[in-house]
Amino acid sequence: MPIPGPGYAITARVEAPASASAAGDLAVAVGRVGGVVTAFDVVEAHTGAIVVDISCNALNEDHATEITEALDALAGVTVRKVSDRTFLLHLGGKLEVQSKVSLRNRDDLSRAYTPGVARVCQAIAANPADARRLTIKRNTVAVVTDGSAVLGLGNLGAAAAMPVMEGKAALFKRFAGVDAWPVCLDTQDTEEIIRTVQVIAPAYGGINLEDIAAPRCFEIEARLREMLDIPVFHDDQHGTAVVVLAALRNALRVVGKKLADCRIVVCGVGAAGSAIIRLLQSGEPGDVLAVDIDGIVHPGRPGLDANLTWIAEHTNAEGVSGTLADALVAADVFIGVSAPNLFGAAEAATMADDAIVFALANPDPEIDPAVAQQHAAIVATGRSDYPNQINNVLAFPGVFRGLLDAQAHDITDRMLLAASAAIADVVTEPNPSFIVPSVFDSAVAPAVAEAVRAAAQRDRDDQEATTPGRATPSDTTMTT
Numbered sequence: 001m002p003i004p005g006p007g008y009a010i011t012a013r014v015e016a017p018a019s020a021s022a023a024g025d026l027a028v029a030v031g032r033v034g035g036v037v038t039a040f041d042v043v044e045a046h047t048g049a050i051v052v053d054i055s056c057n058a059l060n061e062d063h064a065t066e067i068t069e070a071l072d073a074l075a076g077v078t079v080r081k082v083s084d085r086t087f088l089l090h091l092g093g094k095l096e097v098q099s100k101v102s103l104r105n106r107d108d109l110s111r112a113y114t115p116g117v118a119r120v121c122q123a124i125a126a127n128p129a130d131a132r133r134l135t136i137k138r139n140t141v142a143v144v145t146d147g148s149a150v151l152g153l154g155n156l157g158a159a160a161a162m163p164v165m166e167g168k169a170a171l172f173k174r175f176a177g178v179d180a181w182p183v184c185l186d187t188q189d190t191e192e193i194i195r196t197v198q199v200i201a202p203a204y205g206g207i208n209l210e211d212i213a214a215p216r217c218f219e220i221e222a223r224l225r226e227m228l229d230i231p232v233f234h235d236d237q238h239g240t241a242v243v244v245l246a247a248l249r250n251a252l253r254v255v256g257k258k259l260a261d262c263r264i265v266v267c268g269v270g271a272a273g274s275a276i277i278r279l280l281q282s283g284e285p286g287d288v289l290a291v292d293i294d295g296i297v298h299p300g301r302p303g304l305d306a307n308l309t310w311i312a313e314h315t316n317a318e319g320v321s322g323t324l325a326d327a328l329v330a331a332d333v334f335i336g337v338s339a340p341n342l343f344g345a346a347e348a349a350t351m352a353d354d355a356i357v358f359a360l361a362n363p364d365p366e367i368d369p370a371v372a373q374q375h376a377a378i379v380a381t382g383r384s385d386y387p388n389q390i391n392n393v394l395a396f397p398g399v400f401r402g403l404l405d406a407q408a409h410d411i412t413d414r415m416l417l418a419a420s421a422a423i424a425d426v427v428t429e430p431n432p433s434f435i436v437p438s439v440f441d442s443a444v445a446p447a448v449a450e451a452v453r454a455a456a457q458r459d460r461d462d463q464e465a466t467t468p469g470r471a472t473p474s475d476t477t478m479t480t
Contacts (some may be wrong), residue, residue: 003036003059003385004034004035004036004056004057004058004059004063005057005059005384005385006038006057006085006086007086008057008058008059008060008061008063008064008086009038009055009056009057009058009084009085009086010055010056010058010064010067010068010082010083010084010085011039011053011054011055011056011082011083011085012053012054012055012056012067012068012071012079012081012082012083013043013051013052013053013079013080013081013082013083014026014051014052014053014054014071014077014078014079014080015049015050015051015077015078015080016049016050016051016052016074016076016077017048017049017050017076017077018045018046018047018048018049018050022050022052023040023052025074025077026040026052026054026071026074026077027040027054029070029071029073029074030054030056030067030070030071032070033063033066033067033070034059034063034066035056035057035058035063035067035070036056036057037054037055037056038055038056038057039053039054039055040052040053040054040055041053041054041055051080054071055085064082064084068082090163090166093162093166094163094166094167094169094170095166095169095170095181095182120134131202132205132407135203136179136203137202137203137204137205138205138404139177139178139179139205139404140178140179140180140181140203140204140205141172141178141179141180141181141204141205141206141207141208141400141404142180142181142183142197142200142201142203142204142206142207142208143165143168143169143172143180143181143182143183143208143210144183144185144193144197144207144208144209144210144212145158145161145164145165145182145183145184145185145209145210145211145212146158146161146184146185146187146188146193146211146212147159147160147161147184147188147211148188148211148212148213148216149211149212149213149214149217149236149271150164150211151164151211151362152361152362152363155188155213157186158184158185158186159184159186161184161210161211162182162184164210164211165182165183165184165210166182168180168182168208168210168235168396169181169182171393171396171397172396172397172400174397175393175397175398175439175444175445176397176398176400176401176445176449177401178397178400178401178404180208180400183197183200188213188216190216190219190220193212193220194220194223194224194227197220197224197228198224198227198228201228201230204230205230205403205404205407206230206231206232206233206400206403206404207224207228207230207231207232207233208233208234208235208396208400209221209224209232209233209234209235209236210234210235210236211236212234212236212271213270213271214270214271214274214307215305215306215307217234217236217237217271218271218274218306218307221234221237225410229409230408230409231400231403231408231409231410231411232410232411233396233399233400233403233411234271234275235392235395235396236271236272237271237272237274237275238275238279238395238411238416239392239395239396239399240271240272240275240276240337240360240390240392241272241275241276241278241279241416241420242279242394242395242399242416242419242420242423243390243391243392243394243395243420243423243436244276244335244358244360244390245276245279245280245283245417245420245424246394246420246421246423246424246436247358247380247388247390247424247435247436248333248335248356248358249420249421249424250424250427250430250435250436251333251356251378251380251430251435252356253430254377254378254430254431254432254435255354255356255377255378256354257332257354259280259283259284259285259286260283260284260285260286261286261332262285262286262332262333263286263287263288263289263330263331263332263333263352264280264285264286264287264288264289264331264332264333264334264335265288265289265291265324265327265328265331265333265334265335266280266288266289266290266291266335266337267291267292267324267327267334267335267336267337267338267342267366268291268292268336268337268338268339268361269290269291269292269297269307269308269311270337272337272360273290273292273335273337273338274307274311276335276337277290277311277314277315278314279413279416279417279420281314282413282417286332287315287316287317287318288314288315288316289315289316289320289327289331290308290311290312290315290316291323291324291327292308292338295321295322295323295324295326296316296320296321296322296323296324296326296327297311297312297315297316298312298316298319298320298321299312299313299316299319300319300321301321324342324343324347325343325347325350328343328347328348328350328351329350329351330350330351330352331351331352331355332351332352332354332355332356333355333356333357333358334351334355334356334357334358334359334366335358335360336357336358336359336360336361336365336366336367337360337361338361338366339361339366340361340364340365340366341364341366341367341368342366342367343366343367344367344368344371345371345374345375347367348367348371348372348374348375348376349375351375351376354377355375355376355377356376356377356378357372357376357378357379357380358379358380358381358390359372359379359380359381360380360381360382360390361382362382362383363383365381365382365383369381369383369386377432378432378435380435380436387433387434388433388434388435388436389436389439390436391439393439394423394436394437394439394444394448395419395420395423395448397445397448398419398422398444398445398446398447398448398449398451398452399411399415399416399419399448399449399452401445401446401448401449401452402415402419402448402449402450402451402452402453402455402456403415403452403453403456405449405453406452406453406456406457406460408456412455412459414455414458414459415452415455415456415459417455418451418452418454418455419448419451419452421451422444422447422448422450422451422452423436423437423444423447423448424436425447426441426443426444426447
């Protein structure tokens with residue numbers, strides 16, 4: 001079951017009697033309604049009363065209210081104010097622009113701006129490739145969204161998507177030193193999105209598409225990849241697929257199974273599920289059954305769009321139909337990127353021995369992890385309060401670090417598979433509770449970056465072999 005976490009943390013400023021039992025009474029009141037006290041700070045002390053800030057983790061907003069009411073109900077206690085610590089963290093946004101050069105005097109100004117900057121502008125006009133060397137393009141990524149599929153919340157629009165995009169940019173900087181910036185577009189028209197990204201692309205070394213609803217996201221990504229000379233990466237697709245494959249590789253090591261012998265159920269065939277299936281194909285799994293709201297995908301099912309048609313043609317070797325429950329019978333692996341509470345103990349019990357369950361819907365997974373653990377050998381979720389958190393932050397910072405260092409013009413399956421292998425290899429001795437590294441493991445992003453950079457170089461070498469005389473960047477290993 002879910003436990004109180006920092007996503008719903010509050011700090012209540014409380015006035016209480018100055019008694020020996022005051023602190024204990026407050027803590028007991030929080031605990032009685034299921035809250036978790038994380039800090040207790042006295043901010044004022046008087047002869048007859050104290051004022052304290054008591055910080056607590058809650059399950060959700062309603063639970064936070066319940067905690068507040070429990071404190072206020074104590075004899076002699078008054079809750080003066082309650083602050084939501086998550087909202088406090090977001091006040092004013094999470095990003096700022098900071099100059100990398102000092103402007104201390106006239107000479108500095110003359111070089112950073114006019115008149116000296118004109119020389120750099122002319123150099124780039126003469127050789128546009130120099131923009132990667134002489135501007136922020138060398139180390140900057142645009143995080144682009146239309147707000148049509150924000151987290152698991154749905155179509156919230158561009159403004160409401162901003163906090164997620166800011167957070168993404170902060171993670172880029174924290175884990176890989178990449179400068180990223182939110183680009184939230186107030187349109188959900190495919191053509192407008194494509195054209196807008198095309199015209200802003202000169203300022204960036206890569207494009208990270210984020211939280212754009214399927215199936216439009218597939219066309220947007222595909223056409224931008226054709227148009228632009230910088231990598232276009234849809235994190236909801238490829239970031240998820242990279243980390244899922246890394247986790248699956250180590251999970252199979254733990255249970256002693258080979259991918260070629262496994263029957264894999266992928267529940268949810270939107271952006272993430274489709275990318276997982278496509279990347280899985282490179283490993284030639286025994287069979288994959290894709291399941292969506294209408295059941296198992298198969299060639300005879302009516303109403304298939306282009307994406308589902310491709311999936312039907314490349315999965316479900318026996319052409320079976322039915323529900324998710326039917327698909328789970330004798331399945332070795334379940335990968336869920338869909339919706340909460342889709343199945344329970346009865347269905348999990350029908351899976352093969354030593355089954356692997358990746359229930360990744362957030363915040364509530366497809367099956368209660370505690371229930372899944374009773375029937376599966378390995379369970380992973382997208383949550384931080386359970387073991388084996390499958391989180392895209394393991395992939396995208398290092399992937400873009402490698403792409404930027406390689407001055408890559410696109411991103412290929414070879415690079416994605418290299419990134420996945422690098423993540424898996426950080427865990428040298430996987431076990432049922434440890435199949436992917438921590439998101440704070442400092443070894444992850446450099447390992448992924450080097451793997452992607454090396455794969456980009458191999459792609460470039462292959463291209464040169466088929467296109468003799470093609471010029472390539474001279475400083476492909478340059479870092480920031």
